[in-house]
Amino acid sequence: MRNVFVSGLFLGLVMVMCGMWGSALAQQGPDVYIFIASPSTAKEEPDANGDFLIEWLDGDFGYISLYYDSDNQEGGETLINPLPLPAKDFKDFTWNTNDLPNLTEWYIVGKIKLSLDENEPWIMTSYSKGTVYINRLIEPVIRVGPDADVTADRGLTLTFQLRGSGYYWLFYDVDREPGGEGLITGPSDPFVFPDYTFATYDWDTSNLPNGQSYYIVGKTKANLTDADWCYSETSLGRVMIDHTLHYQINVQEPAGSVYLPAGESFTVKWDDGDPNVSAYVILYTDTDVDGDPSDDVRRSPLPIEVRDKQNQFSITFSDLSDQPGNTYYVIARIKESSQGDGGETLAESISDGTITLYNKSAQDTTPPAAVHDLRAEPRGDGSTITLRWTAPGDDGNYGTASSYDIRYSTHIFESDADFQGGTSVPYVDEKTGNRPLRSGSPQRLDVSGLDPATVYYFALKTTDDAGLTSPMSNIAWTDSMPVVLSSFEAVPGFERITLNWTTASETDALGWHVARRGGLNGTFRTITSQMVRAAGTSSEPHNYTYTDTDVSAGITYYYKLLLYNLDGSKEESKVVSCSPLAGPAGPTSDSCPLILAGGFVGSVVNSSTGGSLTVMAIVDPYTGSGQIERDELYYKGIPTGILLYDDGTHGDDVAGDNTFHNTIDVGPGLTPGNYVLEIVATDTDGNQSPVFPYVTVR
Structure with a gap:
């Protein structure tokens, strides 16, 4: 039951009523009641220490618990005193409010019951007429750093701590004496944060003298109109301006x-x-x-x-x-x-x-070098292709050439005649007109007006001012298939060729067939009996493989992918080529070792500075009459003395796995050009492998 009491001028009347009610209780049992007398008015405030005296009227029996509540409605109260107070001993209680949020307002609720039994109901509940208003008027204080010397170039993030309400200024000063400070920030951009808040400010130091050092000074005012500062503090450490850091x-x-x-x-x-x-x-x-x-x-x-x-x-x-x-x-x-x-x-x-x-004055007999890094990149809807390459020189990779002959076709360029039959693309550069850039410079050309649904092959030749022309470049290709084909390769094996391709994404793709052509003059024919199913629509990478076993050694085979879409359309990929390896003779006692594969990891060396190359060879463990004793690099049929190792050293990661490695340091001064090296393996019986002649370093 809730009782509402009045206070102030009616306190005497209340006392009379309480006395009468208490007399009635006295006739029926113990005198048990409570009346919250303070706070009696709205927004009574705690003292400077945050303490507020809660006062009440009660009988001499029972136990009292005090609560604070925000809405003066039953339910949701928060306990003030952890232990019930005996009514006969307490008529007031000092409540410390420092843990409550600042600028909040609370009612006081008093409850009383006859015993300490938790299951016993409250006999009476009383709500305060007034409220306790938490209003901590704290003088604004600022704590500034740095605490130790720091270095700044063009800027520094200052960290500081604020307490209280007011306005905060930051200054820099060459010493720790009052006066002469330079303003960093002030009330035009005031800091307003809750108590004990850590804040930051990005200080632009680019216009300060190099080599100077400054202390950071923080100052506060409670009001903008105040003449004096409330608080001032200077950092222990200095900010050292060193523009050379930038x-x-x-x-x-x-x-x-x-x-x-x-x-x-x-x-x-x-x-x-x-x-x-x-x-x-x-x-x-x-x-x-x-x-x-x-x-x-x-x-x-x-x-x-x-x-x-x-x-x-x-x-x-x-x-x-x-x-x-x-x-x-x-x-x-x-x-x-x-x-x-x-x-x-x-x-x-x-x-x-x-x-x-x-010396340019000597007679020119050297044509420009062939371009080896031509690449094609589709743009937009695929109707424009961007070509990129590195400019060769007038003589090989020396100087500046005179012109480019750039061509494209829907068929791969397999000969100079194919190149001459391609569509010519005029070369124009913003700076040089139609002349190539200096050797080693990156080149770019946009080719527009292409069919987005067509595969195009690009190549170029370079001519110098003596009319000498380079060999044809590598062939670049691109297309706008409804899949993003990130790789497509043909890998040779014994009497087989394995095709591997990866898509970065696919859109409404149904599946793949593989078409093959044997030799330069053959016709592409589908060789897959069943479709290689695609992922459909996906933004994730997907890997595919197909192995062609109907091949013969000594023949170069050409492959392309035929992509069939859900709408019935078909697209074609670029063409890759490969020749299978001849099958091993078998592990007979008089057979020789066989090198299955070999090559360089990083096959380009700067002729001026030199560099490192890692060479690798895989040797067939089932051929030869003995263990592999020596795996050596040859140049033009002559052994170099450079050995490859399968013992876990010289860059070899796993010993005894028949994969041989060595890392070779190439010094500066090597004449620019392509060098074809060979690998020869020898077993413990003196049998030598056929020469593996496919290791090229540029």
């Missing part, structure tokens, strides 16, 4: 091996990270990059200001020391000054590529 430079060109006629110029390009502080770039060349700057040749007479963002400079090789045959690295250094040698070097980069000079 200086970065990266020479982008030359990126590869560039061959330049002696006396001509080359445009060096770089990326300097775009710092917002003043600095300068000076370019040098060096032939050995030995770390000794005394033999570096300065190539930019005047320092190049970083803020100009030109990021390129043309070097002319006309000095008497710039002789044909010299090879140069380009060194870019960021300097702090525009005077003299620029002073301190703040950052440095050495080019990955080199510039080699040659």
